[in-house]
Amino acid sequence: MDERTVRALKAGDVVFIDGTIVTGRDEMHMRALSLKKDARPPNGLKGATLYHCGPIMQRENSKWKVIAAGPTTSARMNSLEAEMISRYGIRAVIGKGGMSGDVLEAMKEHGCVYLAAIGGAAVSLAECINEVKGVEWEDLGMAEAMWKFEAERFGPLTVAMDAHGSSIYNDVASKVNGTLKKYHS
């Protein structure tokens, strides 16, 4: 995805993705950010569509097959994502549950969106993956490795945080805070 496409998206839009997506969770983020500035990052990370996902994979006749691949909780990567976006030019983050204010800021500054996948829709989303193109950092284990998937009509994904500072989660939080306050006065 290029920056123009990303900037054209607005919170509330529903999209499907065709093309390459790479997975990454806690360990992948930590390793990517621990690379020396002049080190070559793994192919496919620069400008990636980054999917917060630890899939179930199975090897069949020496080829990898995706069994289940729903999103993981993005908030765990809150403290790491802004730097991922600025350093590797991540254009879209797919996950669930949303991310913090500083990530929203980084998305606005660098041109990136947060796409909410349906949590737990692991079989439906695995069916949108046509091919496993490779895996990096396999030593991190099945859930934490960086998998590269070729996807077709991957979704539905809700643009939940856009590149203009809008976030559905912020809108929902202001409503939810009403309930919290009511019972904490």
Add this chain to the structure above:
Amino acid sequence: MIKVPEPLEDVIVNLLRLANTKLPEDIGWALEAAAAWETNDIARSQLGGIMDNVKKAEFAGRPMCQDTGIPVFYVTGKIIPGTEDAIRSGLRKATDTIPLRPNTVHPITRKNPGGNLGKGMPIIRYRPTDDNFTEITVIPKGAGSENMTRLAMLNPADGIDGIKKFVISAVLEAGGRPCPPTVVGIGIGGTADRCVELSKEALLVPADSVNDDKDERELEEELFTILNSSGLGPMGLGGDTTVLKVRVMTECCHTASLPAAVNISCWASRRATVKISADGSAEYRQK
């Protein structure tokens, strides 16, 4: 002596397959009911996607969620010798064949020994009785929701209002992280450790069964209404459906204590039970 019809290891594989690939009916009904009353468009699409995925998982015999969790086993009745070894080897086999995601790691080194095994894993709770049969229940629960677990050692003076405040904060501050709509297990009483256990055991009770303890039921109903009117909605994207069920379980506690624990399950509130009778037959169920 209970005759075992097939290797107990294979009974464990079957049990894990059932729990991971088929959502209990009562949870499915709760999702359908929620989809019918939901007024928010994004929320409706989330619920539709969830129900679609449940059907696909059952049809394909694949885990409905990639996070096949940390399975906790409850073994009750007449304990069959060798149960622990069978659960361990069954879990390893299930991890390879179903397959499940190998989730267990050492907490400090983060090394993954594979097979969902390792020090202390899997977690097995025994409650022997004089019955002539054995029941093994498994609850595989993912980390997204387990990470939202909370314990509060409240003061007796905090009372029922203190408990309500605590539960409301725990569920709403968790936001979209535990994959709402959730099932909320609440333990009240016991000691600190027992209270947390109770909150997880509350997740084992079918959502369509009515609590016959009046105090527990009234609290369940009130919290259900408050949480669903909060606006958090499926996946925290807004809507009328934040929880599918609130289940309270109480036990007596110290006169100076009021322990309360919240254990949230994602919408994929998975569980399965096998009853092994004296004649060696194995009956599986999700109620």
